[in-house]
Amino acid sequence: MIHTNALQFKYPDAGMLGFRDISLLTGEQGLIKGMSGSGKTTLLHLLSGILTPESGTILIDNVPVNKLSGQQKDLFRAKNIGLIFQRNLFIQSVSMYQNMLLAQGVAHSGADKEILIEIFEELDIGNLSNKKPHHLSQGEQQRFSIARALVNKPKVILADEPTSSLDNANCLKFTQMLKGVCEKYNITLLIATHDSRLEQQFNCVIEINESK
Amino acid sequence: MNIIKLAFAQLSGKPLQSLLSIALFALGLSVVSALLHFERQTQFQFHNNLAGIDLVVGAKGSPLQLILSSVLHADNPTGNIPLHEAERISRNPMVKATIPIALGDNYLGYRIVGTTLDYAALYDAELQTGDWYKHSMEVVMGAVAAQRTGQKTSDVFTGVHGFMEHGHSHDDHPYTVSGVLKPTGTIIDRLILTPLESVWEVHEHNHDECEDPHCEHHHEHGHNGEKGEMAIILEKVEKQEDLSARELNLYNQHMGELSIATNSEQEITSLLVFYNTPMAAVMLPRMINDNTSMQAASPAMELNRLMGLLGFGMDVIRGLAWIITLFSGINIMILLWSSLSREVHELALLRSLGTSRAKAFMLLLTEGTMLATCGWIVSLIITRITGTVLAANSDWLALSAMQTILPEEMLMLIYAILVGIAAALLPAIKAYRTDIHYLLQKL
Numbered sequence: 001m002i003h004t005n006a007l008q009f010k011y012p013d014a015g016m017l018g019f020r021d022i023s024l025l026t027g028e029q030g031l032i033k034g035m036s037g038s039g040k041t042t043l044l045h046l047l048s049g050i051l052t053p054e055s056g057t058i059l060i061d062n063v064p065v066n067k068l069s070g071q072q073k074d075l076f077r078a079k080n081i082g083l084i085f086q087r088n089l090f091i092q093s094v095s096m097y098q099n100m101l102l103a104q105g106v107a108h109s110g111a112d113k114e115i116l117i118e119i120f121e122e123l124d125i126g127n128l129s130n131k132k133p134h135h136l137s138q139g140e141q142q143r144f145s146i147a148r149a150l151v152n153k154p155k156v157i158l159a160d161e162p163t164s165s166l167d168n169a170n171c172l173k174f175t176q177m178l179k180g181v182c183e184k185y186n187i188t189l190l191i192a193t194h195d196s197r198l199e200q201q202f203n204c205v206i207e208i209n210e211s212k
Numbered sequence: 213m214n215i216i217k218l219a220f221a222q223l224s225g226k227p228l229q230s231l232l233s234i235a236l237f238a239l240g241l242s243v244v245s246a247l248l249h250f251e252r253q254t255q256f257q258f259h260n261n262l263a264g265i266d267l268v269v270g271a272k273g274s275p276l277q278l279i280l281s282s283v284l285h286a287d288n289p290t291g292n293i294p295l296h297e298a299e300r301i302s303r304n305p306m307v308k309a310t311i312p313i314a315l316g317d318n319y320l321g322y323r324i325v326g327t328t329l330d331y332a333a334l335y336d337a338e339l340q341t342g343d344w345y346k347h348s349m350e351v352v353m354g355a356v357a358a359q360r361t362g363q364k365t366s367d368v369f370t371g372v373h374g375f376m377e378h379g380h381s382h383d384d385h386p387y388t389v390s391g392v393l394k395p396t397g398t399i400i401d402r403l404i405l406t407p408l409e410s411v412w413e414v415h416e417h418n419h420d421e422c423e424d425p426h427c428e429h430h431h432e433h434g435h436n437g438e439k440g441e442m443a444i445i446l447e448k449v450e451k452q453e454d455l456s457a458r459e460l461n462l463y464n465q466h467m468g469e470l471s472i473a474t475n476s477e478q479e480i481t482s483l484l485v486f487y488n489t490p491m492a493a494v495m496l497p498r499m500i501n502d503n504t505s506m507q508a509a510s511p512a513m514e515l516n517r518l519m520g521l522l523g524f525g526m527d528v529i530r531g532l533a534w535i536i537t538l539f540s541g542i543n544i545m546i547l548l549w550s551s552l553s554r555e556v557h558e559l560a561l562l563r564s565l566g567t568s569r570a571k572a573f574m575l576l577l578t579e580g581t582m583l584a585t586c587g588w589i590v591s592l593i594i595t596r597i598t599g600t601v602l603a604a605n606s607d608w609l610a611l612s613a614m615q616t617i618l619p620e621e622m623l624m625l626i627y628a629i630l631v632g633i634a635a636a637l638l639p640a641i642k643a644y645r646t647d648i649h650y651l652l653q654k655l
Contacts, residue, residue, distance in 0.1 A: 041649075041652065041653045042649070042653075045649045045652070048564070050563075050564060050648055050649050050652075051649050070568075070569065071568050071569075071570075074563075074566045074567065074568045074569075075566060075568075076566075077564070077565075077566045078565060078566020078567075079566070083564055083565070085561075085564075085652060085655060086655045087655045089557055089558070089560070089561040089655075090558075090561070091218070091221070091222075091558050091561070091562070092225060092555070092558065093221045093222050093224065093225025093226075094218070094221045094225075098221070102218065102562075102565070103565050105214060106562070106565045106566045106567050107566060148565075160652070
């Protein structure tokens, strides 16, 4: 599902950054490990088409992401990649439900309310969906972050340091939940983190620092 | 959720700032729009009220005052002119037609105008109820005057001397309403029309009351019984002797017929003149001003002069209004810019969800356009409410004219949208260029 080959990224004002090749099969769950500032976020942004690599190839679902135009990348990302950020980001002026619809709208897939209800049930947040983001706790917002990553039935979910602000209990709960839904919907999951608590839960751990 | 819904949600998410921006923008546009309406109303009023009157002849004094008093009925008259002098102008071959105007009294602030029925025809006035006046002391009321005073056909009222609502009342000379006119949207709506003879009759009796010795000769006629007097009058008419004003009135009343008398003692306030030939515009005013004790003034020229004076003030207000609009445009820009700075992570989120740069750009433009369009709509509402309130309290404003959207106001909508786009342009470019990688990394 995710394959990279000899990926290199050039920072505008710094040197070149090379990345170790990654290969994840459909439904596989992997962890990218590395210190802060080692380029984990950069790698995720390369995979999701937010950044463009200097050289090398990225194949996601057999699509060469690095060859797409800016607009094609945006649409590809909307349709195929669910992103989870370090902080919970929502449009504050609208309800959680509308935040979900917004994500569907961006992917031009039209509102699919059935899948929303299903996901809300899965994550046990259906009764919160009419609230606005600032009325929810961090934990609740995090569950909506997972929900939003799922609404377009993506092939891949990329999560960037999702657990860094969570305590041990919540960290475990969150990881279990994320792994659970990805297994259920057969989504390939890749988490970038420096959080060592996650390591024992993943079989596939990729150290990023080695190939710097 | 599409862009328009999202833009609306983003703006209503900060209601105070958005409303302030809209209010400020609306204020500027309202002033411009109110000026447009004011200009249109005055031009409309002037144009309609001039009704093709070429020249006004009245007593010497300020020409503008003469026009204001005799055409727009908005000022006191300059004085009176003898009827026989006015008659001479009427007989001038360059003159097509004339209409005499005799002012003097009012009823509850509405002027009682002694004139001929030609005056009503001048403004295409039609009867709503009742009949045209046939006799002295009968009046036909303009629509507004009738409505505001509550007078109906065959009601009776007494006039008050002068042009103020309160003053000496001519209690012994009641007027009878013979008819009420349909609204015309012109000055005639606010007038009470009566035969010239009524005005003469009322004021002749005024002289009776005065203690001036040379007035006394009127008493002889005044206290005779009408029946007996009529016989004397008819006798005089047969012998083709001169009649006094009162006798003529009684005669006219008796005959059910009106005509302008040529009695040398009779006076009118002014004479509205219509030219026969364009030459008259050059010849007639000079002739009258140089050779008679009267003055001639052209309504068109005097009103242009007046508009010229008003025009400067209006230009200043208009300039101010545009400045307000400009600054409110800048205010919209600051609002969009500062909220974009605060919500830049939301923009990064939208972009990372797959919203294209172009759409992020459009989102900001939509927000700006939305604010400006709301401002325009609010300005329409403000001017309509103000117009309705003003029209309800003023006889001078026609309400119907406020209810249409002027073509200039549609132009203002385009201007408003352009301002909205211009104000949103810088923030939109900022949104377009946003580096989401950089923003997300710094979370």
